[in-house]
């Protein structure tokens with residue numbers, strides 16, 4: 001989100017008395033240019049709850065994230081957390097505290113960025129090579145995913161079993177809409193699989209799509 005858009009959003013929410021939840025687990029995974037600081041939370045601190053996570057930059061298994069919230073709602077957040085799972089393991093919190101304190105995390109994050117950027121580039125090239133006909137996507141400037149729009153009329157949820165049979169998988173896009181879901185969308189992750197396998201996966205997706213289009217014709 002551009003600097004200007006963030007300011008407009010923060011001001012509009014403040015004027016309307018609407019709280020903002022700024023859920024930013026991928027914020028540190030930028031590739032092309034560092035996103036403009038500061039986050040929304042710094043512009044409208046009285047009505048923004050900022051959520052961060054160590055899952056994407058350290059290890060998801062730690063189950064550790066953090067909240068920056070207005071003081072007034074902090075007791076309620078604490079109550080909700082305690083009602084949900086009592087508390088996050090103290091051991092995990094101490095481990096993360098230590099890797100922040102000794103500088104490891106600061107040195108580690110750029111290596112994650114560089115690695116994921118190589119994966120992003122591999123997927124960008126593979127999509128261009130194998131899937132350009134009738135599909136649309138934007139090259140993400142950070143994060144872990146490509147968002148794909150398949151040709152109109154293709155249902156990504158219905159197509160998934162055929163893709164899995166061939167040996168690749170994706171997340172159907174319909175689950176990400178609040179309403180008016182677009183059935184012809186899907187999300188592709190580029191982080192876990194090595195670049196060589198990314199190309200094979202995209203090729204299998206292209207074959208699955210070609211088969212589906214042929215069956216629909």
Ligand SMILES: Cc1ncc(COP(=O)(O)O)c(C=O)c1O
Nearest residue numbers: 023024025053054055060064065
């Ligand atoms: C948009 C978004 N918010 C928050 C999270 C939280 O991740 P975690 O619970 O592992 O910190 C995720 C994880 O996939 C996510 O995609």
